[in-house]
Amino acid sequence: MTTKLNTFSFFIFIWLCFGTNMSAQTALCKTQVTKSTGSSNCLASITFEDIDNGSTNYNSYSLSQLVFPLPGTYSVTLTVTNANGMSSSCMSSLIVSDDVKPIPYVKSQVYVKLNMDNTKTLTPEMFDAGSFDNCTGISHITVTPSVVTCNDVSPKTVEVRVYDNAGNWDYATTSVNLSNAQNSVQSLACNAEILVVLSEGETREIFTNELLEGGPYKCWQEYDLDILENNVARSNNFVTSADVQKI
Numbered sequence: 001m002t003t004k005l006n007t008f009s010f011f012i013f014i015w016l017c018f019g020t021n022m023s024a025q026t027a028l029c030k031t032q033v034t035k036s037t038g039s040s041n042c043l044a045s046i047t048f049e050d051i052d053n054g055s056t057n058y059n060s061y062s063l064s065q066l067v068f069p070l071p072g073t074y075s076v077t078l079t080v081t082n083a084n085g086m087s088s089s090c091m092s093s094l095i096v097s098d099d100v101k102p103i104p105y106v107k108s109q110v111y112v113k114l115n116m117d118n119t120k121t122l123t124p125e126m127f128d129a130g131s132f133d134n135c136t137g138i139s140h141i142t143v144t145p146s147v148v149t150c151n152d153v154s155p156k157t158v159e160v161r162v163y164d165n166a167g168n169w170d171y172a173t174t175s176v177n178l179s180n181a182q183n184s185v186q187s188l189a190c191n192a193e194i195l196v197v198l199s200e201g202e203t204r205e206i207f208t209n210e211l212l213e214g215g216p217y218k219c220w221q222e223y224d225l226d227i228l229e230n231n232v233a234r235s236n237n238f239v240t241s242a243d244v245q246k247i
Helices: 002-022
Strands: 032-036 060-063 072-081 087-097 109-112 119-121 138-144 147-149 156-164 169-178 203-205 238-240
Touching: none
Parallel strands: 032 087, 109 169
Antiparallel strands: 060 072, 072 087, 119 147, 138 156, 156 169, 203 238
């Protein structure tokens, strides 16, 4: 009878010592996790806490990847291990997004000469001074307003908006100085000389905007231009290759 009691006690002792280690370790992952790239680089990093969703009975853990170099969707495996070396794994979907705005750099001032129709189309190339995005790159740049006319006041404020390939955007403002504007000056200043290049037999009209410098001036059609030959005004403002060294 004594021997049986000792044997029974021995089995109880085994169960008490090892019973708690026989519980199954369980890895539990969040279904989906979203992380943003850093502001100084295009990297996103994760921790155990980002992926874990209440894993149990483990002594150590590991993640299949910790750093992610580009925006996109990744699969991350979490593995937990108990004291006996038994492990369990689960998988989480990680979405890395670029939420950092691009940095717009613009020229401080831009000078434009209006066309003979008294308008000028403004393009991003006129204003961009090396706008930068740390991750997905610049998608496109817009300028508002896109067209200026002689009815605008000079200098005209311009908004330059920079977009990256993730849809983020930021803007900067600058000014454009117009050769013709509503706030025009009264006195005129002309270029000392202009260069007109003609092929043999070619004829070309000379316009007011080729002669005036400084400004801003009124709309071009408000000025008259006369070409003098021997101090006599010509009937029109055309020159030909036959006029070389004559006027």
